[in-house]
Amino acid sequence: MDGSTFAIARLTLPEAAAERLRTLIIEGELAPGARLNERELSERLGVSRTPLREAFRMLAADGLLVQLPNRGAQVVALSRDDVRHAFEVMAALEGLSGELAAARVTGQDVEELQTLQAEMEQAHERHDLPTYYRVNRAIHERINGIAGNPILTQTFKTLNTRLHALRFRSNLVRAKWDQAVAEHRQMIEALAVRDGAGLRDILIRHLKAKRQAVLESMIAGSGDAAVPNA
Known part of the structure; x- marks a missing residue:
């Protein structure tokens, strides 16, 4: 297709x-x-x-x-302030998702996430960003689902919908993409040992890195309306 x-x-x-x-x-x-x-x-x-x-x-x-x-x-074209504010909230939501997920995760959940991680890394190796992003998205949504809080999930989905394009484009620079892959490995490792505080910190750091990548891209594009979709 x-x-x-x-x-x-x-x-x-x-x-x-x-x-x-x-x-x-x-x-x-x-x-x-x-x-x-x-x-x-x-x-x-x-x-x-x-x-x-x-x-x-x-x-x-x-x-x-x-x-x-x-x-x-x-x-829709988000302004730099929109991006800063949205990623601040998303970092908090993802951090809470990770903390709750670590307390509720099962061995089967971990195996499924490890499978997704392997698939994502294969896409990264062949420079297949669309497939990488789809699997990446599935990992974040799966962690949020494991958290088992429907209000958190709905809030997460509503905000994340607006950020999909920005998150996609944040991996266009290879070094930042490599960094994101390494951070995802750390996420799965923390979840596997049920380290809620550790997973929360990794997710928050991950989202802050995404925000910085997006803002740098906007500055390079010179203007709020020039945001590339990430």
């Missing part, structure tokens, strides 16, 4: 279109501040404008798009 097609399975047309658009935003093909051309996207995704507009509404509800009266939809 290439970037211009999207297999629709077990999803409604609007849901399928929304998932494909989400990927295009996360991977930077639809950049922050970009206006969405309904005709082009309708042809690219193979759907009519009615389900496409519903997909726009779904992504606007997730905070990824803004719908402009009589002007269509536009990809």
